[in-house]
Amino acid sequence: NAGVMQNPRHLVRRRGQEARLRCSPMKGHSHVYWYRQLPEEGLKFMVYLQKENIIDESGMPKERFSAEFPKEGPSILRIQQVVRGDSAAYFCASSQTENQPQHFGDGTRLSIL
Amino acid sequence: GEDVEQSLFLSVREGDSSVINCTYTDSSSTYLYWYKQEPGAGLQLLTYIFSNMDMKQDQRLTVLLNKKDKHLSLRIADTQTGDSAIYFCAESINNNDMRFGAGTRLTVKP
Numbered sequence: 001n002a003g004v005m006q007n008p009r010h011l012v013r014r015r016g017q018e019a020r021l022r023c024s025p026m027k028g029h030s031h032v033y034w035y036r037q038l039p040e041e042g043l044k045f046m047v048y049l050q051k052e053n054i055i056d057e058s059g060m061p062k063e064r065f066s067a068e069f070p071k072e073g074p075s076i077l078r079i080q081q082v083v084r085g086d087s088a089a090y091f092c093a094s095s096q097t098e099n100q101p102q103h104f105g106d107g108t109r110l111s112i113l
Numbered sequence: 114g115e116d117v118e119q120s121l122f123l124s125v126r127e128g129d130s131s132v133i134n135c136t137y138t139d140s141s142s143t144y145l146y147w148y149k150q151e152p153g154a155g156l157q158l159l160t161y162i163f164s165n166m167d168m169k170q171d172q173r174l175t176v177l178l179n180k181k182d183k184h185l186s187l188r189i190a191d192t193q194t195g196d197s198a199i200y201f202c203a204e205s206i207n208n209n210d211m212r213f214g215a216g217t218r219l220t221v222k223p
Contacts, residue, residue, distance in 0.1 A: 004155075033211075042117070042201055042213035043156070056210070091155055101146065102211065106155040 004029075004105035005074075006092050012111045013082050021077040021108045025094030032075045033093040033102055034067060043091060049075060079110075087112045119202050119214035126222050131189040133217045135202030140183060142204040147176065147187045150199045150216065159187070159200075189219075197221045 005024040013019050025032050030051055035043040048056040049069040060067065064082075069075040079086055089109045093102035118136045125131045137145060143164050148156040162169045162176045162185075169176045175188040189196055199216040 006155075035213075040215070042215045043203075043211075044213075045211055093156075099143075101144070101158055101161050103158060104148070104156040106153075 004092055004094050004103055006090075006105035006108050008108060009106065010109050010111070012113060014113050015083060016081050019079040019082050019086070019110055021079075021090050021092075021110070022074040023077070023092030023094075023105060024074040025092075026096075026103055029094035029096050029103075031095045031098060032069050033095075034075075034077050035091045035093065037089040037091060037107070039088075046077075082110075082112050084112045086110060117202055117204060117212050117214040119200075119217045121215065122218050122220070124220045124222065125192050127192060127194055129192055131187075131192045131196070131219055131221075133187045133189075133200050133202075133219065135185040135187075135214055137183050137185060137202065137204040138212065139204060139206055140180065142206055144205040145176075145178060145185050146201075146203040146205065146211075147174075147185075148201040148203060148213075150201060152198075156201060192219075192221050194221045194223060 007022050032049045034046040037043045045059040047060050047067045052071050064080045066078045089107045091104050091107045093104045095102045146161040147159045149159050150156050160171050160174050162178050173190045177186045199218050201216045202214040203211050205211045
């Protein structure tokens, strides 16, 4: 099954630590999107990347959050100095081109102690 | 309004039809989507409709689009217990700007 792969599925961090979330898009997909889902809420767009480029980061918090999609390897969402409010499910999606439907991974559930 | 809106809960009996409604925000949205999320899982793309269509049918699923009212609905015929999940409506303008509703939690009673 060559779906969108996210790891880890669950991540626990203490306040002040760093969290790294990984996403491998579907085979043949070069467009990656990150979303955050708070409990009992829908998904909120964070960032849209193509290989080596950030296309739209209008949903990313200005501080502590960064994302990359290198030429080789998965896309990484990095959260520095995590706080309790960062606890959420983070979903990655990919699409083949800009105008194709997005397919989602199973998410990473981040818990901050 | 600024948000994609959905009712939060829907309960039906097994074998009945379910209709989940959604109001979206932008009349220039090009694609409208329905995703299904089961507990602990990601979002599964169920179906989508282009904005120049009024209806799309795919097996037990029927999507209706009313562009004038910016209203989208998902009908599930012969609802089964396996259909119990959260259903998200989403709109896309350029596909890199997707807005999701808060989800409708469908409960199917035997």
